[in-house]
Amino acid sequence: MKMNLKHCVWVLAVAVGMSISGGTARADDPDYSKNKTYQQGVREGQADHAQNKDHSKKRYFKKDDDQKAYEAGYQKGRGN
DSSP states (O other): OOOHHHHHHHHHHHHHHHHHHHHHHHHTTTTOTOOOHHHHHHHHHHHHHHHSSOOOSOOSSSSSHHHHHHHHHHHHHHHH
């Protein structure tokens, strides 16, 4: 009986730890919602999803932050 109780406590501790660490990772994501490249990514992601295309337009931006914003918007628009 003690072995089952230890096992349950261990499983519960791991589950709580995973949920806490997963929650903090999402909190670090920047808010791109007002970024023009993010909005462009959302529109193109939605269009590709509607036409069942796979990232039909590859966009590359000079600024790394713009590239990240576009990709985040594309994934949001695509529904991923």
